[in-house]
Amino acid sequence: MRPQSARRPGLFALCLILASFAAIMSTVLLLKMPVALALFAAWFAMFAIGKGLGHAYDSLQQGAFDGIRSGLEGVMIIITVGALIGAWIAAGIVPSVIYYGVALIDPSWFLPAAFLICAATGLVTGTSFGAVGTIGIAMMGIGHGFELPLPLVAGAVISGAYVGDKLSPLSDTTVLTASLCEVPLIDHVRSMLYTGVPCVTLATIGFALAGNHLSRSGYDMQQADAVMAQLQAHFLLSPWLLMPILATLVLLALRKPALPVIATGAVLGVICAWLAQGVTPLQAVTTLYAGNQGDYGTGYLASILNRGGIVSMLPVIAIVIFALGLGGLMERIGVLETIANALTRMVHRSTGRLTLATMACGFFGTIFGGAAYVAIFTAASMTRNIYDRLGLQRVVLSRNVEAGGTLSTPMIPWTSGAVFMATTTGVATTDYLPFLWYHWLVMVFSLLYGFTGFAMWKRPQPAPATEPTA
Template sequence: MKKQQEIQVPFFLAIIPLIVMVGLMAITIIKFEGSPHVPLIVGAAVAAIIGWRLGHKWGTIEEGIYKGIRLALPAILIIIMVGLIIGAWIGGGIIATMIYYGLKIITPSFFLLSICIICAIVTLAIGSSWSTMGTIGVAGMGIGLSMGIPAPMVAGAIISGSYFGDKMSPLSDTTNLAAGITGTDLFEHIKHMFYTTIPALVIALAAYYFLGRQFSGSTVDSGQINDILATLQENFVISPWLLLVPVIVVVLVAKKVPALPALAVGVFLGWACHVFVQGGNVADAVNTLHDGFAIETGNAMVDELFNRGGIDSMMYTVSLTIVAMTFGGVMEQTGMLRAIVNQILKIARSAGSLIASTIASAFLTNATASEQYISILLPGRMYVQAYRDKKLHSKNLSRALEDGGTVTSPFIPWNTCGVFILSTLAVHPFAYAPYAVLNYAVPIIGIIMAFLGWKVERLTDVQVKELEEREMQQSKEIL
């Protein structure tokens, strides 16, 4: 039996599980309108069989599955917490208050621009695009739909703003992960991302400004908005004091309180508002946390928006996350993802092509492993030596990982991010993709800059030598 670490996977075998999974995924989702769970399970089974035939023991393959699922546990906890907070904030009238005052203040022509900026600011403060989309995003969808703006446009603006903040916030897990895996100083990494992310944000805001012009006051059904405002007032206690709840959550995370405890405070405050402000009984408030909020107002749009939330609403996302990480875990543990990335490396002969290959690899990993964390971790580990060989600073690698991994994850319907957005904003990735301007502008700008050689930082011979000596010293200390 070959030693596990010596097993080499031929490229043509490595792509078989991917081809099988993607093929079944297309048939299942497009033709049968089914869920992506079974194609991912079949893809994982095919990968496991190939790995076993190549000499991997089942125990090794199983450990890869567990590693993948363990990697997803923080995301699963956030998913559950977001389900809780959506139910609590709807029941507590917080989402209704956000929508009410949003309809009062924001004009339709500037709504897309405004919601993008608001989501960017909030995510910069809390470091979590998912938390922003699950709270501010849900409210924003209600406001936008009330103004007659198509759901895909609203979702695209929310996603662009949320991922800008997620990418640039020092509190973001993906930002810290990209810096950490490449050995780059966190704030050096963030400053280097300015060159691709700020221009992309400017492009996105310009797009939302011009898209929003078609939704001027003359095209908005003011009667419908007035009906919604009246419905909200009839069924909820609307008060600006309720806006203190999201403010408190933002302040807690800005003060570096971990996301889970901060969101837990938001859940408790929302539950308390449900009982003490909205006048709900304790039993209903507790059940809302699990089953979601239920209401019949007679207004179809209000009912559609507010009948949601709770832990139960997130179980589809949780199950898909586990299945996706099973597939990704087998692919990584058996060396198949590594074989695919190594094949891509063969065409990376220049600094520009290496950076472009990194961005493409991160996107490919998003599509195959179905998880943005792996899209940063795997290419990050694989490309470190290649960047050093070309005397490229590690911050080029960390930026490329985020340009290709973090922001492209919402475009993959079976990726955990795509699934989360679908379950939270109720818009399919294929529908909002054209309007998530920042998310596709960033990798395009990154690739263009790479080939132009602009803001591609290089290492001197002295810096390379110092880096190698430092790593050698660190290895001795570990031993």
């Protein structure tokens, strides 16, 4: 809530806020400044601007803390996923998936298979982080075995994972979007199918064509054989070790809370590491915190096997906390309200402009808030009333909010989603960005629907009252 003595940011203040943020974040790309440090510096710039607008320090600090509090569940899930990754690698679960994947999957069809497998995982679990942190890292290992370009493999993995994060009724972002837009959850999912189905189809075809194009020169299976031999030399591999994955996916599909389910999967990994791989109970438990550590030589496969643990997620957590706090500061200063008022004047009665504005607000929240939760909030809150004025159904709003909010998260290098994806896959955001084909297709189709009017449903008008007969 803005204090009575505080002023709403005008054009000059808004430009100053945007310029300050742009200048600070440019140090990440130009000077290789740590993202967390740049975001923390942005806090103090926002504090200074907020004080200049008449806000008390206590009010600004509370705004930052409110922003952090809104994303604490996501922070805890990130921590738990880190523990799960470390335990599952030490247990031989991830190595078993990589081994059998290399042995059974045709290399020319691996890319569409990776996309669809991660999509199915995301749909039944409702979490892109969980999908990439489990099946995704195994797919990266298989892709390395086939000597495929790793940015392309990461693009297929992340694209597939976000199919579930966007379309699954189990996803927290899907539920949050439906709630903020005040639409029934199932109606929201049905609306997204209008863009989701054609985009999944086209992305699958695209990855299939890319895989077949790469196969024309033939695959050198020596790398794949070397990966399989390396895994056999260091781990006991068995189809039975896939059971913790199955148990975790089933529990998530049954709509059990994500945090305890992922923690249960991590505990199963500890048990398997102890019983199947012969590590001591203390070493097995330690992988939850420190990750898996072993002598696997050098190269990308070694980097996949030596990872995980809560420690590996601490940089991600720092970025998430600072990004969420920055989003809370922006809201407290009144930036969101000012932009919403400007958008109302710009949109007029064009559904195409409204779609573009909604997606732009989602990107605004992603850039300045650093998390999907912030992006969904900004996109919904800034444009919700405009949809009502144009007589559009709220399911159109919710569909566009997901396109610009949820899907923009792994695209901006300093956001929680992008940092997690880059850390987990070992591929930089700028490298996998061109290959997020599902994300780009959804945005293109959303704009196409907006400017053509297709699937831009109007609210039913109440029937006119009839005159009573004499």
